[in-house]
Amino acid sequence: MRHGQTLFNVLHKNQGVCDSPLTKQGIADAKKVHKYFHQNNIKFDYAYTSTQERAVDTLELVTDQPYQRLKGLKEWNFGLLEGENRRLNPPFNPKIGSVGDGYVQYGGDSADVVQDRMVRTLTKIMIQKNHHRVLVVGHGASTYLFLKNWVPLDELLNHIEMRNCAILKFSFDDETKKFTYLKTINVN
Template identity: 40%
Template structure:
């Protein structure tokens, strides 16, 4: 049976607005981030997309986003859906980040290796989609973690410099016979167009 996965990044946070590296260092959603999450939920409703399960990272920004996007489901919290841990780079300026791919770069600063991040999020989502009672799932995670899952699905076709959708952007995957395929990507611009709303500044 073909199943559907929607992988969504959390809404804008205070750290995002200040161009700080988040990682495991949590910060609250901004008013813009709250509006982004609400629009994502309205977009899914408008498209007739109904989720039977809702999963999210244990970090506050992902939990709060999940509740705003899908208020009718209690989020099931999974720690492996966390963002990449950047070690001593946490809470520093985004401008000092090296260029991707990061590989093992952050290990020397007490952070995670790229392979660790990719394996933990891919295995977690794979296990979620293997559950018998899942058909259409929403997973709320983080920018770099979403990127690692996306690249794991694309395999050799992945480009480390490509960007995934921004805050509250979503990637739609199909899942069948143990294999994921990319179906579509949705951004805040798509939400505004579908809902006939002005774009968020």
């Protein structure tokens, strides 16, 4: 799932490796997800989160179970554009579904590097013993790039909305080591 709304989300600022606190709305939405999981008797074998505060805070509002922080789940590094208004971002290329290497010139990561990291990290989580139902709290851009690896670009761009606190449901095939996107649940 994606973390709750933050101050930088409201201000339309980039927050990749930098961080900003959850807003009152972000906290309320995370509590709605907690209630959704409880009402639907959804329990997890394991829980993981990015090391970044906004994701950790969201996970702690969503569940009280033990969890592990993983650097591999961190958000995209936007380099010198961290904390800057999103209007300064490199142009989005709809043909490739991202800005590609646009942040590299500012000292950030390429889309391919983030996508590879996310796929590797989430696969490593799922191949562990007894990891049948897993909660992972992460970030918008890095999760989008993970989705981009498994979902056709047209479907991703035109049919998947990932708001703050969105729950993205996947299945995982142990034999092929492939994820299948099932649906997005927005409780806010």
